[in-house]
Amino acid sequence: MEKIYNLPESLIDVSTHYCPGCGHGIVHRIICEVIDELNIRQKIIGVAPIGCAVIAYKYWDFDCCEAAHGRALAVATGIKRVRPANIVFTYQGDGDLAAIGCAETIHAANRGENLTTIFINNAIYGMTGGQMAPTTLLTQKTATTPAGRDAKLEGYPLKISELLAQLEGVAYIERTSTDSPKAVLITKKAIKEAFQNQIDGKGFSMVEVLSPCPTYWGLKPVDAVKWMREVMIKEFPLGRIK
Amino acid sequence: MGKILINGNEAIAEGAIRAGCRFFAGYPITPQNEIPAYMAKRMPEIGGVFIQPESELAAISMVMGASASGFRAITTSSSPGVSLKQEGISYIAGAQLPAVIVNIMRAGPGLGNIWPAQSDYFQATKGGGHGDYRNIVLAPSTVQEAFDLTLLAFELADIYRNPVMILGDGMLGQMMEPITISDIKRKPDSKDMVPLDKPWALTGCRNRKLNLVASFRMREGEMEKRNLELQAHYKEIVRKEQRYEAFNEKEAEIIIVAYGTMGRIAKGAIKRLEADNKKVGLIRPIGLWPFCKDVFTKLFKDNATLKKILVVEMSYGQMLEDVELTVLGRYPVEFFGRSGGGVPTEEEIVKKVLELY
Numbered sequence: 114m115e116k117i118y119n120l121p122e123s124l125i126d127v128s129t130h131y132c133p134g135c136g137h138g139i140v141h142r143i144i145c146e147v148i149d150e151l152n153i154r155q156k157i158i159g160v161a162p163i164g165c166a167v168i169a170y171k172y173w174d175f176d177c178c179e180a181a182h183g184r185a186l187a188v189a190t191g192i193k194r195v196r197p198a199n200i201v202f203t204y205q206g207d208g209d210l211a212a213i214g215c216a217e218t219i220h221a222a223n224r225g226e227n228l229t230t231i232f233i234n235n236a237i238y239g240m241t242g243g244q245m246a247p248t249t250l251l252t253q254k255t256a257t258t259p260a261g262r263d264a265k266l267e268g269y270p271l272k273i274s275e276l277l278a279q280l281e282g283v284a285y286i287e288r289t290s291t292d293s294p295k296a297v298l299i300t301k302k303a304i305k306e307a308f309q310n311q312i313d314g315k316g317f318s319m320v321e322v323l324s325p326c327p328t329y330w331g332l333k334p335v336d337a338v339k340w341m342r343e344v345m346i347k348e349f350p351l352g353r354i355k
Numbered sequence: 356m357g358k359i360l361i362n363g364n365e366a367i368a369e370g371a372i373r374a375g376c377r378f379f380a381g382y383p384i385t386p387q388n389e390i391p392a393y394m395a396k397r398m399p400e401i402g403g404v405f406i407q408p409e410s411e412l413a414a415i416s417m418v419m420g421a422s423a424s425g426f427r428a429i430t431t432s433s434s435p436g437v438s439l440k441q442e443g444i445s446y447i448a449g450a451q452l453p454a455v456i457v458n459i460m461r462a463g464p465g466l467g468n469i470w471p472a473q474s475d476y477f478q479a480t481k482g483g484g485h486g487d488y489r490n491i492v493l494a495p496s497t498v499q500e501a502f503d504l505t506l507l508a509f510e511l512a513d514i515y516r517n518p519v520m521i522l523g524d525g526m527l528g529q530m531m532e533p534i535t536i537s538d539i540k541r542k543p544d545s546k547d548m549v550p551l552d553k554p555w556a557l558t559g560c561r562n563r564k565l566n567l568v569a570s571f572r573m574r575e576g577e578m579e580k581r582n583l584e585l586q587a588h589y590k591e592i593v594r595k596e597q598r599y600e601a602f603n604e605k606e607a608e609i610i611i612v613a614y615g616t617m618g619r620i621a622k623g624a625i626k627r628l629e630a631d632n633k634k635v636g637l638i639r640p641i642g643l644w645p646f647c648k649d650v651f652t653k654l655f656k657d658n659a660t661l662k663k664i665l666v667v668e669m670s671y672g673q674m675l676e677d678v679e680l681t682v683l684g685r686y687p688v689e690f691f692g693r694s695g696g697g698v699p700t701e702e703e704i705v706k707k708v709l710e711l712y
């Protein structure tokens with residue numbers, strides 16, 4: 114019999130540190146599948162964030178660099194400018210990309226850096242124990258919004274993708290989800306496009322992936338997926354933004 | 356090679372280019388703006404990269420990315436900007452990457468003003484950012500030395516895979532002097548090169564196992580092990596890389612300790628005192644970390660006439676603490692310093708020395 118579902122060459126065969134039902138592992142795998150399919154593993158340089166995915170590089174079988182919290186796109190800019198022939202991507206959470214790294218994100222995008230960014234929006238800070246993220250929904254309870262996010266005090270869920278779509282340097286932005294096998298396939302297609310754009314020299318491309326954090330949403334993995342589908346996607350509509 | 360007339364800032368910029376560096380990222384700040392302007396013009400001419408980033412936080416992270424890719428990389432700034440760079444410098448030290456960081460110091464704290472100062476000595480030599488790490492710190496006192504020490508900075512950064520800081524001040528940055536330009540025997544970096552002398556560099560994992568550049572050490576014991584390795588490394592640097600200029604030190608009654616621009620002004624003061632038959636010597640640390648302890652130890656053996664040591668700084672006493680830690684009470688250590696706009700003059704230093712007699 115032919116084996117039709119293999120471990121991607123770019124993915125290291127170890128179990129991850131992620132919680133059950135976490136979206137990070139799914140997206141790691143898709144990225145690896147895309148890298149294999151595009152046959153660019155030997156050219157890839159990944160930049161890992163500070164967040165739950167801080168050791169993403171333990172699961173990826175290609176060159177990687179660390180960045181300080183939020184600075185992934187500045188590090189990636191430094192790499193890509195001296196290594197234009199390599200394919201450079203960042204993998205970042207919502208705290209990393211949209212809070213502490215907001216300036217780095219906007220300016221890398223605005224410079225039209227020929228980079229690919231995979232942005233994991235789980236509406237919370239996972240690594241530090243479930244605090245409010247810029248993308249936390251209104252009324253969502255977190256460790257630092259115990260009564261639920263209140264627009265008067267904490268402002269609104271930050272739509273960084275819509276914001277970036279305004280910038281001329283940006284080639285492609287799409288928001289996808291991991292709430293179903295179909296959604297995962299769409300995510301994979303989007304990630305592939307984001308890498309292909311870099312290969313074609315088109316400029317900054319980003320895929321925002323809505324991803325569950327059952328642990329700090331205080332939900333069972335199945336209910337977390339349901340919440341994504343019924344609540345989160347309403348706040349963060351899926352589809353191509355640019 | 357002939358001489359060229361150039362200011363201290365431009366000498367550093369040209370030094371970086373002659374060192375084969377082809378990556379510059381820096382956010383504008385006075386009194387070092389000549390460096391980004393020079394780089395903006397020169398880098399594209401020679402196939403290098405110039406970026407004006409959104410902040411010093413981004414600048415130093417860009418340097419980290421270029422350095423992780425195996426390229427010589429430099430960022431330059433002045434005091435408030437260098438404070439922002441501390442995050443990245445700590446990561447660079449933790450990931451054991453080479454990098455050259457230039458601080459053309461101005462007066463602080465806070466926004467302070469743009470007049471020359473030496474009040475970032477603590478920040479430069481004691482770590483500055485978080486964690487148990489050290490910067491190698493070089494302090495030029497002339498435009499020629501600014502150029503020469505920039506070449507050296509890149510060499511040391513690569514040899515030790517460690518951040519090297521060039522600590523100058525606004526006066527040195529703006530001063531014009533004729534200097535001799537020299538090249539090093541090294542092919543300049545070029546885009547997409549695979550540096551054979553940096554097998555750890557991120558180049559894409561073609562025909563080799565993956566490379567990883569990271570400071571994070573999660574598993575129990577790993578970080579302590581890494582720290583012990585770094586400490587061993589710093590010990591070696593302390594042993595091998597002490598740099599200074601000294602004169603009249605063996606027969607002096609008073610020795611002035613001053614670095615950078617202050618070292619140069621102190622020399623002028625000593626000449627005046629010589630004319631007055633006063634035996635005054637100078638120790639001018641060229642490396643601030645590691646501090647030139649060994650020359651002091653030797654001096655205490657060789658000099659039978661020494662009475663006092665005078666530290667002069669454009670600060671209110673920062674290097675003073677390293678001198679005190681070296682002298683350990685064997686001689687009185689006196690201090691004269693100004694910062695915030697005033698630069699100690701030759702006359703003031705002469706007056707201070709005469710008071711000590």
Ligand SMILES: Cc1ncc(C[n+]2csc(CCOP(=O)(O)OP(=O)(O)O)c2C)c(N)n1
Binds near residue numbers: 237238246
């Ligand atoms: C300068 C700095 N500030 C704060 C932290 C602590 N910290 C680590 S990760 C993180 C937020 C992570 O959230 P996110 O980026 O959304 O990623 P997730 O863990 O949810 O995947 C914070 C605040 C840090 N490491 N560095």
Ligand code: SF4
Binds near residue numbers: 136137165239326327
């Ligand atoms: S805390 Fe949340 S984001 Fe982090 S690993 Fe667990 S489920 Fe995933």
